[in-house]
Amino acid sequence: MSSLLNIGARALLANQTALSTTGHNISNANTAGYSRQTAVMQQVPGRYTGSGYIGGGVEVSSIERAHNEFLTRQTALAQSVSAMDSTRSDRLALLEDILKGGASGLGAAVNDMLNAFSDVASAPTDVTARNVVIARADEMTARFRDADARLSDLQQGVNAALGEAVKTVNGLATQIAALNEQMARVWGPGQSPNDLLDQRDQLLRELNQQVQATTVAADDGSMSVFVGSHALVLAGNVAKLSLEGDAGGTSRLAIGRGSLASEVHESSLGGGVIAGLLRFQNGDLAEARNGLGRMALTMATEINAQHRLGIDLNRQAGGDFFQPIAVPNAIAAAGNTGSAVVAAAVTDASALVASSYNLAFGAGGSLDITRLSDGKSTHLAGPTPVQIDGLTIDELAGAAAVGDSFLLEPFATAAGRMSMALTSPIELAMANPVEARIGTGNSGSAAIRSLAAVAPDPNLTATVTLTFSAAGSFDVVGAGTGNPTGQPYVAGQPISFNGWTVTLAGTPKPGDTVTIQAATSAYGSFNAGNAQTLLALRDKALFDGAPLSDGYAGLMGQIGAHAQGAKYAADISSSIASNLETERSNVAGVNLDEEAAKLLQYQQAYQASAKMIQIAQNVFDSLLRSMN
Secondary structure: OHHHHHHHHHHHHHHHHHHHHHHHHHHOOOOOOOOOEEEEEEEOOOEEEOOEEEOOOEEEEEEEEOOOHHHHHHHHHHHHHHHHHHHHHHHHHHHHHHOOOOOOOHHHHHHHHHHHHHHHHHOOOOHHHHHHHHHHHHHHHHHHHHHHHHHHHHHHHHHHHHHHHHHHHHHHHHHHHHHHHHHHHHOEOOEOOHHHHHHHHHHHHHHHHHOOOEEEEOOOOOEEEEEOOEEEEEOOEEOEEEEEEOOOOOEEEEEEEOOEEEEEOHHHOOOOHHHHHHHHHHHHHHHHHHHHHHHHHHHHHHHHHHHOOOEOOOOOEOOOOEOOOOOOOOEEOOOOOOOOEEEEEEOOHHHOOOOOEEEEEOHHHOEEEEEOOOOEEEEEOOOOOEEEOOEEEEEEEOOOOOOOEEEEOOOOOOHHHOOEOOOOHHHOOOEOOEEEEEOOOOOOOOEEEEEEEOOOOOOOOOOEEEEEOOOOEEEEEEOOOOOOOOEEOOOOOOEEEOOEEEEEEOOOOOOOEEEEEEOOHHHHHHOOHHHHHHHHHHHOEEEOOEEHHHHHHHHHHHHHHHHHHHHHHHHHHHHHHHHHHHHHHHHHOOOHHHHHHHHHHHHHHHHHHHHHHHHHHHHHHHHHHHHO
């Protein structure tokens, strides 16, 4: 009799547990990270009798968690990569909006300014045309400054997002460590705290959204979490993630325990919002700022140099067109032991590369220079000054010790310092300081096609005479020329001496002469040779072989290519993460239709178990009545 009662009681309890588990599933169907649970039942071993083994009923052996460790880990990693790609893609879209094209873009302003020189070249004394040049140049400098300011705002936004992400990671790490301690206290052989495991897995997924992490499980149920090769959580102990920045605006991630901190290299971060932000800030944004700064510095350097070679309407030598932009001194590393102050200056604007540089001093004044845009390293024997990529690097004061390092950022602030030096149209030096004259007794057809002052030279305005011979060559006489003889003459081929270049057309006869001399008053008032030379800068190869007029288009194209590639990567990684999450949900998620069916199943089993107990009670009561 007791056997039947025990079997019914066990069945009642087992089905009650199954009903509770099903109800738990239904209640948490929409809980993030919840894994479906199932009451696993097993039979109670039978009792031997002479008639055979009589079954002992049923009991719940465990509550099983629907979980696939491989899918859970792969989903977290895929979501981490997706978060990184989408974060970088979103920031690149903002960067594209800053460096946009069209009539309101910086490129249009650059071309408008350069094209304005053509009106002055056509009418050198027209004050209105000269005012247009100044107005166009002022508009262009304003757009440079506006673009730089918007890049700074974008930088601040990235820094704020990085700070929030690091704060989130530290909070999640603390919660994971607390769960580790709680789990270690309740962990038992064969049984696992399913709800705690779900909570920890969800925290790990959220952590991977911020920074990709790897995990190692311990026998006591705790789990260690690593970022790169550095431990963030060890059982119940938590390290602190922090963000460090240098004077150049580059951010680095570090993990510290107590007073010790180790850098987490950006290359070791496989995913997460932090990785996306760091790659955008240290790569895409730095590239855009350097490209924009190089454009500003190159234009200011080239146009100023050419403008200084001309003469204005007051017959004065030209001054700076734009305010000169000095290359800032290199930033010394915190651990330097020397006293050197390292500076750089532009020596060849056409050779500049849009990059920052790391300078490391070695023995004997040698320098190892690493170009940060592409990682190219160059060893220079030294001592300073040394030249690289159109820059001359020198020690202004003090001396560098072996092992000292510096960060050189030639272009980081150049665009923000772009401004006009001229305000008066009279000061525009649009005329050549030299003029070319055909000999009055010439009998050939030689004519002046063009004349331009192209470089500062102490003998720029010295009188130079070209005398042609019967052999189709010419002799040169004049201070600073060296008086060469027998120079070959080819019509249309430039002839250059003393900082000027003249191009002749036609065929001279023996004895014909061409004289280049200081511009006379009458010639200087009406010629616009320097305006034509300034206009010709549009086609000068200044940006990695591209002409000045295409410099901004090249920068836009570069950023656009990055944005398009990032968008494609974000779409792909999002699709992969979505598919893996679907597979994981199919394994671990709650299906309400299935749970409803189980609810009916266990309800009927519970009712049957209760009926079994009722029958056992009736039989027992009948037995007692018969005994009485």
